[in-house]
Amino acid sequence: MRKIGIIGMGHVGATVAYTLFTHGIADELVLIDKDEDKVTAEYNDLHDTLARNNTFVNVRMQDWDALKDADIIVTAFGDIAASVKTGDRFGEVKLNAANAKEVGKKIKDSGFKGIIINISNPCDVVSQILQKTTGFKENRVFGTGTFLDTARMQRIVGEKLNQDPRNVEGFVLGEHGSSQFTAWSTVRVNNKIALQLFSEDEQEKISEQSNKNAFLVAKGKGYTSYAIATCAVRLVEAVFSDARLYCPVSTYNPEFKTYIGYPAIVGRDGVEELIPLKLTEEERNKLATSADKIKENVDKLS
Numbered sequence: 001m002r003k004i005g006i007i008g009m010g011h012v013g014a015t016v017a018y019t020l021f022t023h024g025i026a027d028e029l030v031l032i033d034k035d036e037d038k039v040t041a042e043y044n045d046l047h048d049t050l051a052r053n054n055t056f057v058n059v060r061m062q063d064w065d066a067l068k069d070a071d072i073i074v075t076a077f078g079d080i081a082a083s084v085k086t087g088d089r090f091g092e093v094k095l096n097a098a099n100a101k102e103v104g105k106k107i108k109d110s111g112f113k114g115i116i117i118n119i120s121n122p123c124d125v126v127s128q129i130l131q132k133t134t135g136f137k138e139n140r141v142f143g144t145g146t147f148l149d150t151a152r153m154q155r156i157v158g159e160k161l162n163q164d165p166r167n168v169e170g171f172v173l174g175e176h177g178s179s180q181f182t183a184w185s186t187v188r189v190n191n192k193i194a195l196q197l198f199s200e201d202e203q204e205k206i207s208e209q210s211n212k213n214a215f216l217v218a219k220g221k222g223y224t225s226y227a228i229a230t231c232a233v234r235l236v237e238a239v240f241s242d243a244r245l246y247c248p249v250s251t252y253n254p255e256f257k258t259y260i261g262y263p264a265i266v267g268r269d270g271v272e273e274l275i276p277l278k279l280t281e282e283e284r285n286k287l288a289t290s291a292d293k294i295k296e297n298v299d300k301l302s
C-alpha cells in the first residue's frame with residue numbers, strides 16, 4: 001500500500017494532494033495542517049471526487065500517529081504571503097525554521113520510517129533543519145531544491161529554440177533562491193552544447209529568468225502551485241517505483257558541508273547517490289557562494 005503524509009495544506013500541499021489523489025499515485029493520504037478549517041475543507045473537497053475518480057483513496061486528516069507506517073511525507077508548511085511580500089524566499093526563514101523544528105519533532109515522535117520530501121522555503125535551509133531535528137540519515141530527507149528552477153530553465157531555453165523543454169538537458173544548481181545559477185557547462189539541447197547557442201548576455205538573462213519566473217507567477221496569483229506540485233509528485237513516483245531518477249534536488253553535499261541543489265539519483269531510499277559534475281571554475285565558485293549563504297542560515301537558525 002502506498003501511503004503519503006502531506007504537512008501544510010495550503011496552495012502547494014493541496015495541489016500535491018489533488019494530483020496524487022486523481023492520478024492514482026497513492027492508496028492512502030494523511031493530510032495535516034495547523035489550520036483546522038483549511039484541512040477539513042481540503043479533506044472534504046478531495047473526498048467529493050471519489051465517486052468520479054478512477055481509483056479509490058483512503059484519506060485521513062490531522063492524525064500524526066497515522067504517519068508511523070507512511071512511505072513518504074511531503075512538507076509544504078509556511079506562509080507564502082511572507083515570501084511574496086519580500087520578493088525573497090528568505091521572507092519565510094524565521095517562521096519556517098521554527099515550523100521545521102516543530103514538525104520535525106512530531107514526525108520523529110510518530111515513529112515514521114520513510115522518506116521526507118521538503119518543499120517549504122527557503123527549501124535548502126528547511127530541508128536541513130528537518131534532517132537535523134528528525135535525526136534521520138541525510139538520504140531520507142531531501143528538498144525539491146533546483147528541480148523546479150531547472151524545469152523553468154528548460155522551458156525558457158526550449159522556447160527560445162522552439163524545442164520541447166524535455167529536449168533540454170542540464171542543471172540549475174545551488175540554492176533554491178536568489179544565489180542559484182544555470183550551470184551552462186552542463187546544458188545541452190538535442191545534444192548541442194548550449195554554450196555555443198547563446199551569447200554570454202543571453203546566458204545571464206536566462207539564468208536570472210529561471211529564478212524570477214516564480215515571482216512573476218506569484219505576482220499574478222499570489223502563489224505558485226502547478227509546477228512545484230508536478231516536481232514533487234515526480235519525486236514521489238521516483239521513490240515509489242525505485243526509478244533511480246537523475247535530477248537536481250536539495251541534498252547534503254559533503255564537499256560544501258550543507259544541503260544544496262545538486263544532481264543526484266533518487267530512488268526507494270531517497271537520495272541514493274550524488275553525481276559529481278565537472279564544473280568550470282566560475283561555476284564552482286558560484287556554488288560555493290550559494291552554499292555559504294545556506295550554511296550561514298542553517299547555523300543561525302537550527
Ligand SMILES: NC(=O)c1ccc[n+]([C@@H]2O[C@H](COP(=O)([O-])OP(=O)(O)OC[C@H]3O[C@@H](n4cnc5c(N)ncnc54)[C@H](O)[C@@H]3O)[C@@H](O)[C@H]2O)c1
Pocket residue numbers: 007008009010011012013032033034035038076077078079080081083089092096099102103118119120121122123144145148176223224225228
Ligand atoms: N520549493 C519550491 O520550489 C516551492 C515552490 C512554491 C512554494 N514553496 C513553498 O512551499 C510552502 C507552501 O506554499 P503555499 O503557497 O502552499 O503556502 P500557503 O501559505 O498557502 O500554505 C501554507 C500552509 O502551511 C500551514 N502551516 C504553517 N505552519 C504549519 C505547521 N507548523 N504545521 C502544519 N501546517 C502549517 C498553514 O496553515 C498553511 O495552510 C511555502 O514555504 C512556499 O514558499 C516552495
